[in-house]
Amino acid sequence: DIQLAQSPSLLSASVGDRVTITCRASQGISSFLAWYQQKPGKAPKLLIYATSILQTGVPSRFSGSKSGTEFTLTISSLQPEDFATYYCQQLHSYPRTFGQGTKLEI
Amino acid sequence: EVRLAQSGAEVKKPGESLKISCQGSGYTFTGRWIGWVRQKSGEGLEWMGIIHPSDSATKYSPSFQGQVTLSVDRSINTAYLEWGRLRASDTAVYYCARTDAYGNFDFWGQGTLVNVSS
Numbered sequence: 716d717i718q719l720a721q722s723p724s725l726l727s728a729s730v731g732d733r734v735t736i737t738c739r740a741s742q743g744i745s746s747f748l749a750w751y752q753q754k755p756g757k758a759p760k761l762l763i764y765a766t767s768i769l770q771t772g773v774p775s776r777f778s779g780s781k782s783g784t785e786f787t788l789t790i791s792s793l794q795p796e797d798f799a800t801y802y803c804q805q806l807h808s809y810p811r812t813f814g815q816g817t818k819l820e821i
Numbered sequence: 822e823v824r825l826a827q828s829g830a831e832v833k834k835p836g837e838s839l840k841i842s843c844q845g846s847g848y849t850f851t852g853r854w855i856g857w858v859r860q861k862s863g864e865g866l867e868w869m870g871i872i873h874p875s876d877s878a879t880k881y882s883p884s885f886q887g888q889v890t891l892s893v894d895r896s897i898n899t900a901y902l903e904w905g906r907l908r909a910s911d912t913a914v915y916y917c918a919r920t921d922a923y924g925n926f927d928f929w930g931q932g933t934l935v936n937v938s939s
Contacts, residue, residue, distance in 0.1 A: 716883070749925045751866075758916055758929035759858075759866065765923060802866055806924045810882035811856075813866040 717741055717805050721814035728819060732793045736817045738803035740784040747806040750779060750788045753816075754799045762801075763788065793819075823847040825855075825917055825930035832936045833907050840903040841933045843917030850898040851875040854920040857891065857902050860932075861913040871920065872900060907937045 718741035728734050738748065746766040751759040761770045763779040766786060776791040790797055798821055803814040828842040843855060856871040870881040872891040879891050890903040900917060915933050918926035 747924075751926070753866075758918075758932055759926070760929075761921075761925055761927050764921070764925040770927065804866075804868070804925075809880050810870075810884070811868045811924065813858075813868060816865040 716810055717744060717808060717812055719803050719805055719812055719814035721801075721803060721817050724815065724817060726817055726819050727821070728793055729821065730793050730795055734790050734793060734819065736788045736801055736819075738786040738788070738814050740786070740805060740807075743784055744805045744807035746781060748779075748781070748786045749804045749806060750777075751802045751804065752797075752799045753802065759802065764806075823919065823928045825919060825928055827915075827917055827930035827933045830934040830936070832938070835907055835909055835937055835939055837907050837937075838903070838905055839907055839935065840901050841915060841935065842899050842901050843930050844897065844899045845919065846898065848919070851895060854924070855893070855900040856918050856920060856926060857889075858916045858918060858926070859885075859913045860916065869902075869915075874898075874900065907935075909937050909939070911935060912937045 720739045722737050750763040753759040762773050766781050767779040778789045780787050800816045800818045802816050824846045826844045851874045854871045854873050857869040859867040869885045872879045874893045892901045917930040919928045921927040
């Protein structure tokens with residue numbers, strides 16, 4: 716299985732901050748990586764797919780990029796509704812594993 | 822509007838069987854894979870497997886292969902996740918989700934809580 720290591724596991728930030736979450740794959744996955752946002756008690760929501768394509772309706776303050784096997788989710792200016800847990804997922808091979816999650820808190 | 826409606830919470834004893842459901846609406850049910858994701862309390866997301874409603878083709882995670890069974894009933898646009906013998910370690914919230922054309926989970930059900938306790 717492909718392993719995805721997210722860092723940090725916990726990120727403290729403030730409204731207006733620019734934050735970056737990293738997801739490192741254990742092997743090459745091309746650009747087959749997605750990011751999801753999950754709020755407490757709710758189902759995850761697809762934010763970004765294919766490394767950098769924003770899902771319809773997702774604010775432009777979210778962006779994704781990659782460098783080798785390291786992928787990055789950036790939120791340019793945190794809004795109150797962005798405090799949640801974020802997961803990456805690889806779609807290169809089965810099983811389609813998730814990272815362990817990054818909790819973004821105030 | 823695409824919607825995935827999951828069955829309600831379940832309380833079961835170890836060793837019992839269980840089948841939970843996920844009914845799709847607002848799109849062509851046989852056109853997209855349906856996947857299942859486990860989330861234990863306070864933990865992350867675990868990809869369990871996917872099934873294609875058109876022909877019931879499946880892909881299981883090795884971690885769940887043999888432990889659960891995925892199935893569909895095309896006549897009622899419903900996917901199922903089934904256990905033959907539950908264990909306490911199966912206690913979790915289970916989400917179903919539809920894949921988009923790239924395999925991403927673009928629409929999710931509300932989740933089904935399964936509590937297995939003696």
